[in-house]
Amino acid sequence: MPTNKQRRVAAQRRLQRQLERRAELARRRRRNLLVVVTVLAVVLVAGAVALVAGLGGDDDPGAAAASSSSTSAAAEATAAPATTNADGTVGCTYVPDTSGNSNLVEAGTPPDPAATPATGTVSLLMSTSQGEIPLTLDRAKAPCAAASFAYLAQQRFFDGSPCHREVNAESFGVLQCGDPTGTGQGGPTYKFAEEVTPETTYPRGTIAMANSGSPGSTGSQFFLVFTDSQLPPDYTVVGTVDEAGLAVLDTIAAAGNDGSFEPSPGGGAPNLPVTIDSMTVVA
Template sequence: MTARAAGPWLAAAFVLAGCTTTVAGTSTPGDRAAGQGEVGCEWEAIDDLDPYLVDVDTPAGQVPASGTVTLELRTGTGEIPLALDRAGAPCAVASLVSLAEQGYFDGSTCHRETDVPGLQVLQCGDPTGTGRGGPSYRYPTQVDGSETYERGTVAMANAADGFDGSQFFLVWGDSRLPPSYTVVGRVDDAGLAVLDGIAAEGNDGSNGTGDGAPNTPVEIEAATVG
């Protein structure tokens, strides 16, 4: 538990494990360019000596702020299409798209599954598979206090420090979480069926009762922007 505490975790996981929860602060992206349908994003480089970081290019400084884009996760257990909402979280979506286009997620595992009441998710997006990995940059968490995490939600995990990286979670059962995690989109019904199959197999409990690595290994063979 101690070894992973520095990584992007869901705050509720610390409650379940008997640790202290810190709620991330509210952050917003830069001002929207008038009439441009774009928004400015702040990409902050982080310590390249951290062995859990993967060196990647940062996305553009100005990114689209309208429409949706599909990110399809092809896994060994089935395809999980994600509909990402640029208007709701333009910087987070731009980051996920950029990472996918660089092949960042290809060959990575979804390292965490939880099936406890109030927290039913599959967490992915860490190429190291440790729960501590991320890209060589970070950016502000984008929340306004109205976020909810019902079944089908896609949201960014964080370390309760006001910043996001690359780890995200897919909600397969309505989850009671504080509005501290950037909501980036939705999983469709076909993807939820795949998640249900993974959840049915449970996890190894390595993080505590009902929380650990999926018993059915989930590898993202390819993440494709469509």
């Protein structure tokens, strides 16, 4: 028969083993939770990268592969940043897009780029199948983009084109337009440099220019921001949408998108189809 002391020792050993098993289970739960959190973080980052990457669209999908060749890279023209003149105007450089993209549409180039106005604003009326969206371009903030946008509007470049992509994410809500082919790969036959700073942000009501992701690849595609959007400062902010225009955008956004661009770059065509009937320079 075991003594009381032996029974106490045996009980203590059983308790110690139970405590060790509980501690091991707790360690496993913490390890599994850490793995789940890490995976979720990677998925969220990848999703954000994919959504942002989708704002590039003025280059042909095959251009990226072609640009890896040193010969193609050397032949590709480079869009230089704007330079400021003594009279306050700026010199803009609009260079030919030699990527071989078959979706580019000839539209000439903005006139007198060496003396582009860098003060004041340009008012546009974007008449769409879902309503009128007044736009204001800021020449002081983005003189080259404002001049190009207004020029293309005067050339009726945007008329009859669809807004091909909508994104309805919590921290990224935009309607993307400006491609006359409606493919998401179209634009003019010229390109120019981005006009951004490290402080560039994209709050609700922003008009910003899309690009291919490479420096100096801004063209005609633009996006209208209806939700404060967390994006890297890589896209030229060219102006703003007024409250009446935002009301139209909110109606479009409320209908959502068809998910045709999921999982990458994200979003899809608007469920309420949006066609730019006309883009008119008002003042």
